[in-house]
Amino acid sequence: MHVSLAEALEVRGGPLQEEEIWAVLNQSAESLQELFRRVSIADPAALGFIISPWSLLLMPSGSVSFTDENISSQDLRAFTAPEVLQNHSLTSLSDVEKLHIYSLGMTLYWGADHEVPQSQPIKLGDHLNSILLGMCEDVIYARVSVRTVLDACSAHVRNSNCAPSFSYVKQLVKLVLGNISGTDQLSRSSEQKPDRSQAIRDRLRGKGLPTAFHSIFIAPYLDFNKLYTLQESVCGFILKLDAYNW
Numbered sequence: 001m002h003v004s005l006a007e008a009l010e011v012r013g014g015p016l017q018e019e020e021i022w023a024v025l026n027q028s029a030e031s032l033q034e035l036f037r038r039v040s041i042a043d044p045a046a047l048g049f050i051i052s053p054w055s056l057l058l059m060p061s062g063s064v065s066f067t068d069e070n071i072s073s074q075d076l077r078a079f080t081a082p083e084v085l086q087n088h089s090l091t092s093l094s095d096v097e098k099l100h101i102y103s104l105g106m107t108l109y110w111g112a113d114h115e116v117p118q119s120q121p122i123k124l125g126d127h128l129n130s131i132l133l134g135m136c137e138d139v140i141y142a143r144v145s146v147r148t149v150l151d152a153c154s155a156h157v158r159n160s161n162c163a164p165s166f167s168y169v170k171q172l173v174k175l176v177l178g179n180i181s182g183t184d185q186l187s188r189s190s191e192q193k194p195d196r197s198q199a200i201r202d203r204l205r206g207k208g209l210p211t212a213f214h215s216i217f218i219a220p221y222l223d224f225n226k227l228y229t230l231q232e233s234v235c236g237f238i239l240k241l242d243a244y245n246w
Contacts, residue, residue: 023168051103062166105135
């Protein structure tokens with residue numbers, strides 16, 4: 001049994017707290033790292049998904065998983081890496097990693113912004129905000145890697161008194177499965193990088209999407225042929241890796 005990030009925050013009626021974002025970030029990055037470690041010719045479609053609030057699954061064990069099922073009614077454009085929307089070819093495994101990093105960063109910004117009035121800033125500490133901004137870079141080579149994210153999470157744990165990451169994920173699951181009406185509030189710094197953060201918020205709220213985004217979509221929602229194309233692209237690239245004994 002599991003719940004999506006969107007379901008947890010719908011029950012809460014408010015955003016992720018800073019330590020929760022760190023926790024979901026760490027557990028998600030660990031899950032991605034494991035997927036990349038295990039990816040093979042046997043299951044090349046394992047990476048053919050788009051991370052979003054509806055596809056990021058919180059597990060009762062405190063781990064995180066991803067799915068591409070039951071999300072056909074959601075608008076995934078804001079969570080989809082620009083290079084995917086613009087039909088750019090994937091030329092390395094790093095490219096596949098970076099498209100998931102982008103989607104995860106946008107998903108966590110969505111969580112931080114959930115039900116926060118547009119007139120109010122998202123209050124994140126400098127370190128976390130810097131990592132999320134690095135994940136959401138439009139240019140693929142400028143994005144941080146999974147390894148960089150995990151190192152940042154480890155540094156945060158060493159320098160704070162936070163609980164283990166899995167415990168925060170468990171509490172988010174209990175919001176839905178246990179019908180808990182809220183969690184302890186965690187202190188957050190008010191330091192911001194307002195311009196870039198605001199641009200990301202606007203994109204998540206359907207504003208400021210690049211013109212190219214609109215030209216490739218007939219409907220207001222992501223054409224799921226696009227998702228299948230992403231899966232085929234990832235599969236094709238992994239097949240090439242296998243052929244070269246990667």
